[in-house]
Amino acid sequence: MTTYEVRAALKNHARLSQLIYPAQQVRAQEQAAAEACGLSLYQLMELAGQAVFEHIQVTYPDKRHWLVCCGKGNNGGDGWVVARLAHQQGLRVEVWTLCPPEQLRGDAAQAYRNYLAASGTAPQIAAPQHWRGELIVDAILGNNVQGPVREPQLSAINWINQQTEKVVSIDLPSGLAADSGATVPVAIQADSTITLVAHKLAPLTGAGRQLAGQITLASLTIQDAFARLAAPVAQHFNWRDLPILPARSRHAHKGNHGHLLCVGSHRGMPGALALSGEAALRSGAGLVKLDSVAEHLPIYASRRAEWLLGTEQDLSQDLSWMSTLLLGPGLGQSDWSSKLFEQCLQFITRNPLPLLIDADGLNLLADSPQTLSHDCVLTPHPKEAARLLGCSVAQIERDRLQAAINIARKYQAICLLKGAGTIITDGDQHFVCAGGNPGMAVAGMGDVLSGIIAGLMAQGLTAFDAALFGCAVHAEAADRIARNRGERGILAADLFDQLPVLINHAVTTHTSQ
Ligand SMILES: NC(=O)C1=CN([C@@H]2O[C@H](COP(=O)(O)OP(=O)(O)OC[C@H]3O[C@@H](n4cnc5c(N)ncnc54)[C@H](O)[C@@H]3O)[C@@H](O)[C@H]2O)[C@H](O)CC1
Numbered sequence: 272m273t274t275y276e277v278r279a280a281l282k283n284h285a286r287l288s289q290l291i292y293p294a295q296q297v298r299a300q301e302q303a304a305a306e307a308c309g310l311s312l313y314q315l316m317e318l319a320g321q322a323v324f325e326h327i328q329v330t331y332p333d334k335r336h337w338l339v340c341c342g343k344g345n346n347g348g349d350g351w352v353v354a355r356l357a358h359q360q361g362l363r364v365e366v367w368t369l370c371p372p373e374q375l376r377g378d379a380a381q382a383y384r385n386y387l388a389a390s391g392t393a394p395q396i397a398a399p400q401h402w403r404g405e406l407i408v409d410a411i412l413g414n415n416v417q418g419p420v421r422e423p424q425l426s427a428i429n430w431i432n433q434q435t436e437k438v439v440s441i442d443l444p445s446g447l448a449a450d451s452g453a454t455v456p457v458a459i460q461a462d463s464t465i466t467l468v469a470h471k472l473a474p475l476t477g478a479g480r481q482l483a484g485q486i487t488l489a490s491l492t493i494q495d496a497f498a499r500l501a502a503p504v505a506q507h508f509n510w511r512d513l514p515i516l517p518a519r520s521r522h523a524h525k526g527n528h529g530h531l532l533c534v535g536s537h538r539g540m541p542g543a544l545a546l547s548g549e550a551a552l553r554s555g556a557g558l559v560k561l562d563s564v565a566e567h568l569p570i571y572a573s574r575r576a577e578w579l580l581g582t583e584q585d586l587s588q589d590l591s592w593m594s595t596l597l598l599g600p601g602l603g604q605s606d607w608s609s610k611l612f613e614q615c616l617q618f619i620t621r622n623p624l625p626l627l628i629d630a631d632g633l634n635l636l637a638d639s640p641q642t643l644s645h646d647c648v649l650t651p652h653p654k655e656a657a658r659l660l661g662c663s664v665a666q667i668e669r670d671r672l673q674a675a676i677n678i679a680r681k682y683q684a685i686c687l688l689k690g691a692g693t694i695i696t697d698g699d700q701h702f703v704c705a706g707g708n709p710g711m712a713v714a715g716m717g718d719v720l721s722g723i724i725a726g727l728m729a730q731g732l733t734a735f736d737a738a739l740f741g742c743a744v745h746a747e748a749a750d751r752i753a754r755n756r757g758e759r760g761i762l763a764a765d766l767f768d769q770l771p772v773l774i775n776h777a778v779t780t781h782t783s784q
């Protein structure tokens with residue numbers, strides 16, 4: 272397979288709705304973008320309020336008694352617009368303002384005055400007592416949270432999180448830091464979030480994906496002007512965005528599609544390497560060899576005749592045979608593990624070849640850090656990422672993108688940081704996978720992912736392209752199963768049947784066009 276520019280194709284076909292912007296870029300450019308469209312910032316706030324109001328009416332048509340909680344800034348201003356529109360439509364709406372109205376400034380003050388003129392109803396300052404409504408609009412904090420949430424916003428967030436009614440957040444769940452995803456100390460748990468102007472990173476990865484609920488983007492009619500002015504930080508993508516893989520030549524033979532060597536599975540852990548090895552075959556790798564402890568070989572031989580098999584005695588010759596190395600699934604951290612790890616890394620250092628390090632291979636790498644190459648993919652989950660950076664898991668989760676960038680730069684490799692909204696970066700270009708679901712948080716899913724990516728690298732995709740393609744296919748496979756059978760009870764091996772369909776489906780779809 273010729274080297275294929277998955278990354279370039281994703282970037283060339285990116286829609287604005289897939290680009291992710293730093294909050295500072297949104298705040299800096301939305302005014303110029305609005306003015307380029309003949310709009311004032313206040314008119315943009317009106318559009319924001321209308322978008323939120325219409326979203327709520329469509330999503331929750333039966334909810335006729337709302338509480339709108341407005342903060343001090345323009346996120347609160349959006350809330351005043353929503354409250355006014357709801358009042359004008361005859362809904363029962365109460366406003367809880369965290370800022371005495373006379374202290375409001377700018378567009379937010381204007382939105383408040385328009386609300387008061389339309390409703391004649393003064394807002395309440397204190398937390399509602401014995402409130403019995405149906406829906407809460409979170410207009411407390413938006414994309415401009417600075418530092419840990421202070422009072423009275425903190426108490427308001429905690430009060431809302433204790434209610435049972437539906438919660439709709441404007442722009443971001445209040446308290447969620449737009450770019451890092453930090454929630455210090457707490458953020459709103461929303462049922463849905465209407466993201467304004469452009470996507471920010473936090474709701475798309477890590478805890479933010481849970482806090483935001485269902486995300487809807489409202490670009491407020493300024494998307495084209497905004498895209499010309501602002502610089503995105505990352506791109507959101509999924510399986511449907513993947514470019515076609517080149518069809519295979521008619522006279523291909525198994526040697527054309529890579530010699531993948533999978534090293535791992537210390538004594539008692541045969542399953543990990545089997546999952547990776549099968550995923551690699553299902554992803555189109557030509558020859559796949561498993562090197563593990565001798566006692567596992569009969570298990571592998573009885574499970575899949577297609578594999579070549581070896582032990583640590585064969586490792587030296589197998590390293591010379593291979594074109595791509597997958598190191599780590601089930602490897603363990605024993606002396607046996609360390610010996611194989613060192614032998615593999617020393618070989619790769621002398622003979623640079625595509626390499627994927629996963630699982631305990633990452634823990635062993637963390638114990639003896641060394642720079643690798645951009646033809647290497649590291650696939651840590653947050654705990655392994657913390658080991659690789661020598662920090663805590665909490666620090667990883669407080670800024671997932673920066674953590675992935677730090678790993679990519681420290682080890683000079685592609686970093687795929689697993690978790691909700693997997694992040695893939697080479698340290699300069701950053702992608703967030705939109706696919707995936709909590710049903711993937713089960714044993715073996717990581718082994719399958721590493722097998723898919725290594726299988727694609729064996730077929731000639733670059734490390735970055737294989738990580739992007741493999742991550743999206745892995746997530747889509749699990750999402751299809753979840754759509755059919757629900758999220759609980761998905762087994763890692765269940766993905767195998769989906770893999771050829773998804774990889775070849777891309778080929779079939781595009782070749783038919
Ligand atoms: N017309 C427009 O500009 C539009 C803005 N949109 C909405 O506005 C927000 C961004 O508004 P901004 O005033 O910049 O910030 P916020 O409303 O998010 O909050 C700032 C506000 O909150 C206080 N604050 C900041 N940090 C903390 C903290 N850690 N604890 C407590 N309070 C905090 C701060 O003092 C300010 O008063 C954006 O999200 C949109 O919702 C729309 O895009 C429409 C056009």
Ligand SMILES: [K+]
Nearest residue numbers: 412441443445
């Ligand atoms: K909000």
